[in-house]
Amino acid sequence: MTQNPAQNPTLTLDHLQIGRPGRIAKIGAPCGTESDPHLEDLLLSLGFEEGAMIEMRHQGAFGGPLAVCVDGRMLAIRPADASYILVEPAVSPASKEAL
Numbered sequence: 066m067t068q069n070p071a072q073n074p075t076l077t078l079d080h081l082q083i084g085r086p087g088r089i090a091k092i093g094a095p096c097g098t099e100s101d102p103h104l105e106d107l108l109l110s111l112g113f114e115e116g117a118m119i120e121m122r123h124q125g126a127f128g129g130p131l132a133v134c135v136d137g138r139m140l141a142i143r144p145a146d147a148s149y150i151l152v153e154p155a156v157s158p159a160s161k162e163a164l
Contacts, residue, residue: 075090075091075151076152077150077151077152078131078133078142078147078148078152079131079145079148081119081121081152081154083123084120084121085121086119087118087152088117088118088153089114089115089117089118089119089150089151090115090151090152092109092114092115092149092150093105093151104149108146108150111135112135113150117135118136119136119152120133120134128144130143131144133147
């Protein structure tokens with residue numbers, strides 16, 4: 066059975082809901098912006114790798130840093146940097162039952 070992409074769209078990490086897990090689909094510049102290879106290398110060195118499981122844990126007030134869990138490690142990241150991380154949100158059990 067193939068999955069309909071519309072059922073599980075991708076979004077940037079800075080838009081992932083708190084407590085919702087997902088999988089990193091891609092690391093790279095958001096659409097319409099210039100790539101920053103140094104930032105991409107930094108994110109990869111911190112463990113933000115394609116295929117890694119990720120969960121948003123906390124969003125700082127007034128656009129502050131985001132706390133995320135990547136493959137069991139807690140990391141903080143700026144929202145602007147989080148926009149370089151494309152995430153496929155995990156399908157929740159409730160939404161699976163609705164299918």
